[in-house]
Amino acid sequence: GAGVSQSPRYKVAKRGQDVALRCDPISGHVSLFWYQQALGQGPEFLTYFQNEAQLDKSGLPSDRFFAERPEGSVSTLKIQRTQQEDSAVYLCASSLEKKAGYTFGSGTRLTVV
Amino acid sequence: AQKITQTQPGMFVQEKEAVTLDCTYDTSDQSYGLFWYKQPSSGEMIFLIYQGSYDEQNATEGRYSLNFQKARKSANLVISASQLGDSAMYFCAMRSLSNFGNEKLTFGTGTRLTIIP
Numbered sequence: 001g002a003g004v005s006q007s008p009r010y011k012v013a014k015r016g017q018d019v020a021l022r023c024d025p026i027s028g029h030v031s032l033f034w035y036q037q038a039l040g041q042g043p044e045f046l047t048y049f050q051n052e053a054q055l056d057k058s059g060l061p062s063d064r065f066f067a068e069r070p071e072g073s074v075s076t077l078k079i080q081r082t083q084q085e086d087s088a089v090y091l092c093a094s095s096l097e098k099k100a101g102y103t104f105g106s107g108t109r110l111t112v113v
Numbered sequence: 114a115q116k117i118t119q120t121q122p123g124m125f126v127q128e129k130e131a132v133t134l135d136c137t138y139d140t141s142d143q144s145y146g147l148f149w150y151k152q153p154s155s156g157e158m159i160f161l162i163y164q165g166s167y168d169e170q171n172a173t174e175g176r177y178s179l180n181f182q183k184a185r186k187s188a189n190l191v192i193s194a195s196q197l198g199d200s201a202m203y204f205c206a207m208r209s210l211s212n213f214g215n216e217k218l219t220f221g222t223g224t225r226l227t228i229i230p
Contacts, residue, residue, distance in 0.1 A: 033216075033218070035218075041223075042117075042220035042221055043158070043204070044220075045217040045218065045219070048217055050216075056215070056216075056217060059217070091158065093158070101148060101163055102158075102160065102218065104150075104157055104159075106155065106156050106157045107156045109156075
C-alpha cells in the first residue's frame with residue numbers, strides 16, 4: 001500500500017487480556033520497527049525486524065511482549081496478560097534505506113482498564 | 114548509548130514568523146543520522162528532514178532547515194514563515210550509522226509548537 005497501515009486504531013482491553021496489534025508496512029520495505037509512546041512522551045524503541053529476522057528486541061519491556069514477522073511483510077505485536085502500564089500508543093514504522101527516514105503508521109492506541 | 118535532549122516543552126509563535134526548535138544529542142558513535150519528525154494530533158509521525166553526521170552542508174527541505182553544529186552536538190530545526198498547520202509536536206531523533214543492524218531511532222521528549230494567528 002501507499003503507507004504503513006496499523007490495526008486496530010483503538011483497542012480497549014481488560015487487565016489480564018491478551019491483545020494482538022497488526023502492522024502492514026510499505027511493500028518492499030525491508031526494515032520494520034515497533035515503538036511504544038506513552039502519553040506526552042517520545043516514542044521508545046521496542047523491537048526491529050529485517051525481513052523476517054528479529055535483529056533487536058532489547059526494548060521489549062517484559063516477556064509478556066512478543067513480536068513476529070513470519071513472512072517478512074506483515075508484523076504482529078502481541079501482549080499477553082495486559083496490565084495498566086501497557087496503556088500507550090504503539091507505533092509501527094518501516095524503512096527502505098537508512099537515510100530516507102522511517103515511515104510511521106498512525107498507531108494503535110491501547111487502553112487497559 | 115544515545116541520548117536526545119529537547120529542552121523546550123512548548124512554544125508559541127506568531128504566524129509567518131520563523132521558529133527554531135532546539136535539539137542536542139549525545140553519542141559515542143562517529144557516524145550517525147539525525148532526524149526531525151512532526152506529530153500532529155492525529156498521531157502519525159511525519160518525517161521532515163535528515164542530516165548525516167558527515168554531511169558538510171546543513172540539510173534543507175522546503176521551509177525546514179536543520180542547523181547542524183557538530184562540535185556543539187546540536188541539531189536545531191528551523192521552520193521559516195510558520196503556518197497554522199505547523200502546530201504539532203516535534204521530535205528530534207537519531208540513529209547510529211556505525212553498527213550494521215543497529216537501526217533503531219532514539220527520540221527526544223518533543224516540543225509542542227503552537228502557531229498563533
